Amino acid sequence: MEENRDLYPLRKPLRKIPETYAGAIKALLASAHLPQFSDFTADEREEIGLEPVPPTAWKYKEAVKELEELTKKIGLEKKKKLI
Amino acid sequence: MEKKFAFFLGCTIPASQFHVEAATRKAFEKLGIELLDMEGATCCSDPEISRQFDENLWLHIAARNISIAEKLNANIMTVCNGCFDTLNKVNESLKADEKLKNEINRDLEAIGKEYKGTVKVLHAIEVLHDEIGLDTISKAVVKPLKNLRVALQPGCRLYHDDEKKLVEKFTALVKALGAQIIDYPLIRLCCGVPALYVDAEFSLMERTKKKLESVQSVNVDCIVTFCPACYDRLEKGQLDLRSRGINFSIPILNYFELLALALDIDPDDFGIYLHRIPADGVVEKIEEETG
Numbered sequence: 102m103e104e105n106r107d108l109y110p111l112r113k114p115l116r117k118i119p120e121t122y123a124g125a126i127k128a129l130l131a132s133a134h135l136p137q138f139s140d141f142t143a144d145e146r147e148e149i150g151l152e153p154v155p156p157t158a159w160k161y162k163e164a165v166k167e168l169e170e171l172t173k174k175i176g177l178e179k180k181k182k183l184i
Numbered sequence: 185m186e187k188k189f190a191f192f193l194g195c196t197i198p199a200s201q202f203h204v205e206a207a208t209r210k211a212f213e214k215l216g217i218e219l220l221d222m223e224g225a226t227c228c229s230d231p232e233i234s235r236q237f238d239e240n241l242w243l244h245i246a247a248r249n250i251s252i253a254e255k256l257n258a259n260i261m262t263v264c265n266g267c268f269d270t271l272n273k274v275n276e277s278l279k280a281d282e283k284l285k286n287e288i289n290r291d292l293e294a295i296g297k298e299y300k301g302t303v304k305v306l307h308a309i310e311v312l313h314d315e316i317g318l319d320t321i322s323k324a325v326v327k328p329l330k331n332l333r334v335a336l337q338p339g340c341r342l343y344h345d346d347e348k349k350l351v352e353k354f355t356a357l358v359k360a361l362g363a364q365i366i367d368y369p370l371i372r373l374c375c376g377v378p379a380l381y382v383d384a385e386f387s388l389m390e391r392t393k394k395k396l397e398s399v400q401s402v403n404v405d406c407i408v409t410f411c412p413a414c415y416d417r418l419e420k421g422q423l424d425l426r427s428r429g430i431n432f433s434i435p436i437l438n439y440f441e442l443l444a445l446a447l448d449i450d451p452d453d454f455g456i457y458l459h460r461i462p463a464d465g466v467v468e469k470i471e472e473e474t475g
Contacts, residue, residue, distance in 0.1 A: 121381040133226035136199040149455035155198035161224035167295040174291040
């Protein structure tokens with residue numbers, strides 16, 4: 102995208118995924134979200150009147166399958182091995 | 185209810201700042217605004233790590249998320265600066281580039297989705313300021329925050345788009361609750377989140393600590409922000425610094441928590457007790473003023 106060059110003129114193509122990024126990318130590809138979601142969180146949410154599991158990919162697991170399908174379509178299988 | 189928005193939750197708010205989600209939902213209910221759940225939404229995806237990993241994946245994930253709101257026939261509202269950055273940029277790019285849109289849609293078709301480009305992506309600031317209005321918010325305030333001295337933390341991304349005037353609108357929204365905005369020297373300094381992935385020590389000592397020192401120098405009751413990343417960094421950073429004998433005790437509140445308090449929503453009902461730097465002093469000060 103064009104704005105990329107204006108905003109980040111020194112950015113270079115990624116050759117290797119930095120270690121500090123790897124965990125976040127693994128989590129994104131595995132659960133479609135960055136943080137973990139625990140039973141403890143679900144209990145705490147319920148205590149303040151929220152749905153225990155948020156109505157996102159944490160609740161609707163087909164979203165994770167859709168993301169897997171998209172990564173295949175894009176051809177990320179090779180790049181995933183860099184993580 | 186007259187107005188409705190597709191509520192994009194993102195990752196951090198529903199998983200670790202869910203008191204902000206509760207405050208947002210309860211405040212909007214009081215203001216008569218309907219928030220629609222975006223079922224099956226994922227990470228936006230985040231504008232730093234996943235975009236750096238693969239820009240095409242970043243575009244696809246954002247387009248998929250926007251398509252969920254399109255099905256609901258509602259503009260997207262997000263509280264998170266990062267989610268706004270991603271979803272807004274992708275939405276504008278795809279609306280302007282038919283070829284790119286068609287390429288993405290060829291892949292989305294395989295999962296039964298389609299990006300049409302029929303909705304807007306709005307930061308919560310725009311929803312509150314432009315769609316609901318300062319006047320409506322001011323009139324809905326039951327407990328004005330007149331006694332409260334607050335420091336703003338807009339976060340870097342709010343400065344990216346001058347035309348949207350998000351920082352000015354954020355300032356006006358805090359004033360609409362009656363709070364006193366206290367200027368501090370390093371308002372433009374980053375909270376330290378991006379640097380955290382490169383050099384944790386630099387992030388803590390050269391960004392978070394310096395920011396907190398600057399805020400502390402002007403003696404405020406709390407820092408108010410919309411950005412969940414700034415919130416998390418400035419709160420956790422204080423705990424990290426305490427373990428080194430450097431003591432700060434500045435509560436970090438999301439704007440929606442201040443709004444909920446001003447609308448007289450019971451703080452325990454939205455979970456203000458979940459703050460790691462307790463916000464009891466903020467609640468007490470509001471109660472002192474209003475009795």
